[in-house]
Amino acid sequence: MELVISNLSKTYSNGVRALNDVSLTIPQGMFGLLGPNGAGKSTLMRTISTLQDADFGSISLDGIDVLKDKQTVRERLGYLPQDFGLYPRINAETMLDHIAQMKGVGNSGERKELVASLLNKVNLYKDRKKGLGTYSGGMRQRFGIAQALVGNPSLIIVDEPTAGLDPSERNRFYNLLSEIGENTIVILSTHIVEDVNTLCSNMAIICMGEVLMQGKPKDGLAMVDGKIYQKSIEKSDLDQYRQDYNLISTKLIAGKLSLRIESEEDPGNGFEPSPADLEDVYFSFISKKVDPITL
Known part of the structure; x- marks a missing residue:
């Protein structure tokens, strides 16, 4: 199973070219998409997630044309955006049950088992009756992963998932993502080098809408060793x-x-x-596009 992105380009109406001929092959497992804020990461994630169209190029998920067969992709997709809204007075159990219904799980007994399983997976079962508005930042992110896992997706996208988390919540989130990545394509879009270094077996560096490097972290380290x-x-x-x-x-x-x-x-x-460490790899490539003092 793999996601293949070919010659993808996107220019917004204000003239900003967010993606410039992006091509990537993303295999099963954890894939880190690393770049500074404004690099084009979120535009790429939204395009893969069928939330916006590209101007040119193609995306294929296991033979499915992502840009044309959007409904099929959505049935196989789990998405955790950088900012996602929650109904603060609804508890986690009720919200996940509702999401499962929307994903096509019609049997109430199946939904109950699914919701309990997901809340246990993200260590929120004991807090299932609490209103989502009372959750900490880390709990919100773990709930976000739970809702992304509804429907047993084959592709999961998480956009800047550890921003704002304290060290203990970040480690908990690392462990959760690593477990998920064993059987799924997980794209981790981030500007935090540590996230990629800790989690990802494959990676790419993107800046100003262009892919500057792709491969395994150890390949990048070899370039600057x-x-x-x-x-x-x-x-x-x-x-x-x-x-x-x-x-x-x-x-x-x-x-x-x-x-x-x-x-x-x-x-x-x-x-x-x-x-050399992975941060040096990142800055080595990024500094060719952006003044390193402003990074």
Whole structure:
């Protein structure tokens, strides 16, 4: 089972080109779509989810034409958008039962078993009678996954799912997504490198509507292995270093800027070699499109 995206393009009426000839092949398992805010991730997710049309290109899910056979896709799709509304006074059990009815589960006994199973899976069964408006951010996200799983989907899309979660809720969410990804295509759209590093066996980096890299995280690491160097400088010296080196990221630590650069050779001048991580891969590609100081 795989999702194949070919030459997908989308330009909005205001002239913004959100997708520019995007092509991706996404296999079963966890797939990370990594990019900064405004990169085109949400546009791509909405297009795959049949919520908007593309100008050009095609999408195929296991032989189904996603852009033409939208109803069939929706029957096989689970979608958790970045922002989704909840009826605050309705409890989780009642809401999931309603969603199951809309998904075609007509038998009340089957729905009851399904709802209980899903709430147990996301560790919300004990809170099933609570109004959704009382849920914490992490509980809301776990409920979002439960509603996305109704109908046993073969494709699940989650858009920025861990933004705003505390570390414990994030870890709980990681474990849940990993379990789901064993038997399903799960697309994780995020700007948080740690999410992809923790969860995904395959990934792509997108910026300004273009795919800059796709493959396994280890493939990306191999591209920058032995090329990353680090140095701390005074903030006032930044402009000169930007001119002299291939700067990919900066971080302010105790009043000084910690620079990371990419270089084929030892740059000297006080730079020290540093082990590459997935964040370096991300910034290496993104900095070719966007000023690294603004990332």
